[in-house]
Structures are given as C-alpha cells and as structure tokens.
Amino acid sequence: MCMSQIKIFDTTLRDGEQSPGVNLNKLEKLEIARQLEKLGVDRMEAGFPASSQGDFEAVKAIAETIKGTSVTGLARAVKSDVDTAWDALKYAEEPCLHIFLATSPIHMTYKLKQTPEQVIETAVDIVAYARQKFPQVEWSAEDASRSDWNFLAQIIEQVIDAGATVINLPDTVGYTTPKEYGELFQFIKETVPNIDQVDLSCHCHNDLGMAVANSIAAVENGATQVEGTINGIGERAGNASLEELAVAFEIRSDQYPYTTGLKLNEIKRTSDLIAKLSGMFVQANKAVVGRNAFSHEAGIHQDGVLKNKETYEIITPEMVGVQSNTLFLGKHSGRHAFQDKVKSLGFELAEENLKKAFYQFKQLTDRKKEVTDDDIFTILMEIQTDQSGAAKYLMEMFQVQYGTANIPTATVSLTTPDGNKVQNARTGQGSVEALYNTLDSLIEQELQLVDYQLNSVGRGKDALAESHVQLLVNGESMNGRGTAQDVVEASANAFLNAVNRYMIQYHISKPKEEAVKGGY
Ligand code: KIV
Ligand code: ZN
Numbered sequence: 001m002c003m004s005q006i007k008i009f010d011t012t013l014r015d016g017e018q019s020p021g022v023n024l025n026k027l028e029k030l031e032i033a034r035q036l037e038k039l040g041v042d043r044m045e046a047g048f049p050a051s052s053q054g055d056f057e058a059v060k061a062i063a064e065t066i067k068g069t070s071v072t073g074l075a076r077a078v079k080s081d082v083d084t085a086w087d088a089l090k091y092a093e094e095p096c097l098h099i100f101l102a103t104s105p106i107h108m109t110y111k112l113k114q115t116p117e118q119v120i121e122t123a124v125d126i127v128a129y130a131r132q133k134f135p136q137v138e139w140s141a142e143d144a145s146r147s148d149w150n151f152l153a154q155i156i157e158q159v160i161d162a163g164a165t166v167i168n169l170p171d172t173v174g175y176t177t178p179k180e181y182g183e184l185f186q187f188i189k190e191t192v193p194n195i196d197q198v199d200l201s202c203h204c205h206n207d208l209g210m211a212v213a214n215s216i217a218a219v220e221n222g223a224t225q226v227e228g229t230i231n232g233i234g235e236r237a238g239n240a241s242l243e244e245l246a247v248a249f250e251i252r253s254d255q256y257p258y259t260t261g262l263k264l265n266e267i268k269r270t271s272d273l274i275a276k277l278s279g280m281f282v283q284a285n286k287a288v289v290g291r292n293a294f295s296h297e298a299g300i301h302q303d304g305v306l307k308n309k310e311t312y313e314i315i316t317p318e319m320v321g322v323q324s325n326t327l328f329l330g331k332h333s334g335r336h337a338f339q340d341k342v343k344s345l346g347f348e349l350a351e352e353n354l355k356k357a358f359y360q361f362k363q364l365t366d367r368k369k370e371v372t373d374d375d376i377f378t379i380l381m382e383i384q385t386d387q388s389g390a391a392k393y394l395m396e397m398f399q400v401q402y403g404t405a406n407i408p409t410a411t412v413s414l415t416t417p418d419g420n421k422v423q424n425a426r427t428g429q430g431s432v433e434a435l436y437n438t439l440d441s442l443i444e445q446e447l448q449l450v451d452y453q454l455n456s457v458g459r460g461k462d463a464l465a466e467s468h469v470q471l472l473v474n475g476e477s478m479n480g481r482g483t484a485q486d487v488v489e490a491s492a493n494a495f496l497n498a499v500n501r502y503m504i505q506y507h508i509s510k511p512k513e514e515a516v517k518g519g520y
Contacts, residue, residue: 063092070094096136104143131163138166174207182217211240391417
C-alpha cells in the first residue's frame, strides 16, 4: 500500500491558548514551541500577533528561535493585522500567514455585515496583499462547514488565483459529521479547478466529540493537512487531538494509508509539558495520553496482559514515550547523574539555570527519599519558564492556623513590587481561603478567584503538590501555577504567580482586545 504523508499544522499556541483560562507567557510559549519542533510538526501557529503586545513578542521570539518548522501567525482580513504579523514573523526561516474570513450566511450577515460579493473582494484583496510579504499564505473560510458549498468553491478559486498557498475549511463550531465533512472535501476537490495548486487543510472543533473522526474523513477525501492541538485543547470543547490522529494512523495503517512526520515517542513529553504549562490537565481516561490509557484494572484483563500483552493492549506505552519511573534520583545522586536526567527529560538548560535546578533538586532530596522524573520535570519547567527580573510580589513568610476546633486564620508578610514590606491576617472557612483572603487584602489589585485546582505530582505520601489557579486581576484572566511539598504553600505560590504574571504582562502588553478574542 502506498502511504501519503499528511502535513501536521499545530495550533496549540493559538487555538489551544484560546481555551478558557489558559494564558501562556513568552517563555512558556517558547518552551512549548521547542518541544513541538522536536515532536516534528510541519507547521506551528505561534499566536495572533495583532491581538496583544505580549502575543506579538511571543510569536517574534518563536520565529527567531525555531528553525526546523514553519512558523505561522494568525491575522484577520485587515491590512494592519498582516503588517503586524509580518513584523513578528519576518525572522522565521519559513514564515507563513494564516488569514481567516467567515463565509457562512450567519457570520456574513450578523458578524461581518457584508454581502457574499463583498466577502470575496475582501478575501482576494487581503490574500494578494499578504503575498507581497509572505512566501506562504493560508486562507481559512471560517465556519466553512455551515457555508454554501457553491459559494465556497467560487471564493476558494479566486483566493488561490490571488496567491493563497493553503486553503483551510474549518468546522469552526464543531457541527459537522464525518460523512458530511468528507463530502465537502470531495466536492471542493472536484469543483475548484485550481485546487491542486495548494495544500487543502481541515480544522475541526470537538463540540460533538467528533473532531478526530471528522479530520480523518477529510483526509480520506483529499485533505493534505490536518490542524489540531496536543491534548485537544482549544476554544470551547477544544480542537482535534493531534496525538490521537497520529497514533490512529500508525495503529490502523491497514485502514489508513497515511503517515505523519510526528515522532510518536515525543508525544507523552509534549502532552505533559502542555498540560502543566496550560493548567489544562488531561482526563485520566483520555486516549493515548491519559494516566489510565495503559492501565489494566479488571482481573481478567491483567491476567490476559501478563500472558500476552496484545490480548488487551493495542498501543504500547513505549510507542508514545511513556517511561516507567524506575530510575529515581535521591540524596546521594551527584551533579553528573542529575545532568543525565535533565538531558533524558529533553531539557537544554543554560549553565546558570542548571545550577539553580541542581540546588532545588538537592533541597528536595532532603525532604523526599526518591525524587521521580515528574518531580524533576516540574523543577526544570519552573526554572526554564520563570520570568524573573520583573517587579513582583514576594512572599516573605506565611503561617496558617487550622484545626477542627478553631477558625482558620492566616498571617502573611509580603514585599510589594515597589519594595514595601506589608503584613496582615485574615480568617476564612478553610486554610486556603484564609490564606487567599489575606493575600487579597495585601495586594493592591482587584482580585477574583475563578478556579482552583490541586494535584499531586506523581504518587506517594511525599509527592510534591501542584496547584493551578485562575484569577481575574483587574478584570484580566490570569492563570498561575505553584509547586511545593505542602499543599497550602503550593496554593499560595499559585495565587502569587497569577498576580505576578499580571504585573509582568501589564508592563509589556496591552490587554487582548475583546473584539479580537471574541471574533472567532
Ligand atoms: O475554528 C476556526 O474557524 C479558527 C479559524 C481562525 C481558522 O480557528
Ligand atoms: Zn479553530
């Protein structure tokens, strides 16, 4: 069977970052971009440069750093978006622009307030304009799956004549079905005379849980590129999960004569990194990367697997890079063993950061007998993505009194970004609430807690605690992450991290424009 290689367009850093509550800073985006390059994606959409100064800086940094993968930025069909995107992307080895414009009756009438003829004109003009700068221009017919097919064929032909190199047909609201979406691709392939000059791309949302199935149907009917995200994160119910698609092609190659350039054994690390940095944890039973994806609970299953793994296991953990945590480091492990571990976990740290990481590792070994890969991964990721140097709130000390017989009370001392020492005490219904009430009283910003999560890093009584919070800081949604041996300390760190991210962003960025964020 002759296999065709399907291009993978990763939009974790753009559509994925649009997930409610996700807010990645420049260093976090850069770390994810490096890992996506290792994973082997063909194109990565690094962000939406015109949406904020912060996103502009992140896309620029990624364009300057990533060399093995084409870097793309999103733009509305307006010239100023194209110009801003060029300023961010011109440093890339293979810069690409992704322009979207809605084509469905409902979007054209109510959102764009343009006639179909005006939409064609806008699309053609903007693509021609973009091609004066960009060697690659992808054009997306937003809400394609609810658009009139004949209108789509007409606009696509003209946009290709104007210079588009990729045509994308998004199922923006996750409404289509595999049969219908496949037929749309077949229709476009058969009807648009110049369609073979471009890559034809699919982009599916998961509102009805069919994003991966719809993407596969598109490929079976002529799509040469699939767009999606790792862990399926994205707007609302998310996007097609790229790791599921790639593994499905691998395992069912008897049905699907397609391959991707993804290195399957980088999947787990990519998934873990994105989950930790985004705070969007993967459900335990998620296909391919969930914690339970390779566990066999029922006695009959366990017995079968012991006799022959293939009785109940179609994907091996090794295939997707799941390593068993057998080689623990501990008190007596030296710098050399630590360095080897850092390398095997896929991190490249500058000397100074390596020293910091080793110091933190040694501190942890005082409290923890066996330091797992998960623990070290957490330390390294925190160091690699720390935006130090900016003015921040620093915790000087805190104390929490908690018992079933008294009112939980927290006392906190902080140094504020302008160097003042402040202290206060407050009560709450529980220890974390008392702590958060006290922090709130000391921080001169308008704060509202939206979400709070607490997880253990790995298993065991002495596992590190990892907390994620989502705060509204002066109305801006910020997420924060904190780890510590103690759950209350991890919670305090996460709260302060969210506030400090706001302080850093406030200095370098104007807030994301609602009209832009809400526009797709
Ligand atoms: O889902 C969608 O339509 C999008 C476009 C911006 C391509 O994400
Ligand atoms: Zn999308």
